[in-house]
Amino acid sequence: MALQSICVFCGASPGANPEYRAAAEHLGRYLAEQGIRLVYGGGAVGLMGVVADAALAAGGEVIGIIPQSLKRAEVGHSGLTRLEVVDGMHARKARMAELSDAFIALPGGLGTLEELFEVWTWGQLGYHAKS
Template sequence: MTLRSICVFCGASPGAHPIYRQAAEALGRHLAEQGVRVIYGGGAVGLMGVVADAAMAAGGEVVGIIPQSLERAEIGHTGLTRLEVVDTMHTRKARMAELSDAFIALPGGLGTLEELFEVWTWGQLGYHSKPLGLLDVNGFYAKLGDFLDHLVQERFVRAEHRGMLQLSETPDDLLHKLRHWQPSVAPKWVDRQPE
């Protein structure tokens, strides 16, 4: 699969440990070196700003999408290839998805998780067939992985849909997995039996 543009979801905070910043820098730089355009939330703060700055410094192309209501709070990044200011969060997410061939989540908070789960749900429902991945920095997503496995065991999520989310500790390995991912053809529902 050819990946020309990847949407990166990540925190507007730098997190508690320097390793998160280092991982964001490594991802931004790696995407630029691979000729992959970065699509992200448009902020200049936290890991968002780190990814964008690293990609730009490595000669990459970076497109930020930010709603008017967050342009001041997340300090809209003025040093990008392009910054699009949109009217709502819904428009932001739809535009990021439209411009992207795949999605990667770095560590982040509720917004990062919400964005990841929304595009994952869209894929599960067949609205797109784009790969998703987690950059598992220092075991950040290990407990989430355990919980997702629990959802499968409890028959709320099909194993095929769980498998839609790739996980890796390095940008290079994660990009390899995303490029070789095959979409699931399983229907969304685990059981369709009456209660």
Template sequence: MSNALKAVTVFCGSRFGTDPAYEQAAVEVGRTLAEQGITLVYGGGRVGLMGTVADAALAAGGEVVGVIPQSLDEREVAHQGLSELHVVETMHERKAIMAERADAFVALPGGMGTLEEIAEQWTWTQLGLHAKRSAFYDIGGFWRPLAELVEFMVERGFLLREHADLVRFGDDFPALLDGLAAPLDPQRKEYDAPTA
């Protein structure tokens, strides 16, 4: 089913983290996307998991599109071997291009930037600004605390179940990819602002 996806944006850390499984997962993600003919869209860096996922996709013959703001070009060291590299002025421009170019979004382990970027895309789906799915590739339970927080938000009445279900958590990347390719229910309830 995942061949319905033409491009997937991957958000991930510019560091490797403490568990070698994170880097192995980045290799798997890059290679799998390339093997399935899915373009990788990512943050454009050549360091940490960012560089690993890009290098794995390129090594497997895949197309890789990087988007990096000028301010991070030196810190994240822009990857010069990509199919396309866009150096932009702002983070807002970076995220807009990454959102526009992708059919779905995946988060590998990362820090606040990774979390903020995928949370924004999930929110945009909830608001009906686009109809693209998001997923957290949960390597070694990295995203488990967030999954528990999402359930707590539902329990406490701040997040509708159907909005929580717009995002997926899992440790099986091919299964996550298939889930990302599934079309959203056209009758789904979009964000409904509470009245005073």
């Protein structure tokens, strides 16, 4: 089965190393060039914004999933193919997993690690067979 959608977990900060930004730009562009939809946390800031903007600039489809509280804080990306607003972080992770065939983590903080480990655990428990 060919990958149609990949979820990218990453930081809402650009990080301390300029290579993080370059990696996010490269990944966003690559996904778009391969015709793979980007699913991510819906933010316009940090590496989240970088990966989304790069995919969009390369003609890709980008779906963001953001909790209402973060949307109200005005960090949601307004230029996406689609931005879905959900009730909370649990709903966000579940929806991101539902829409994705595989998962990638770029640099981030505790939230990025938590998202990665939760989806990994779901795989171990048999809730999905995605990579």
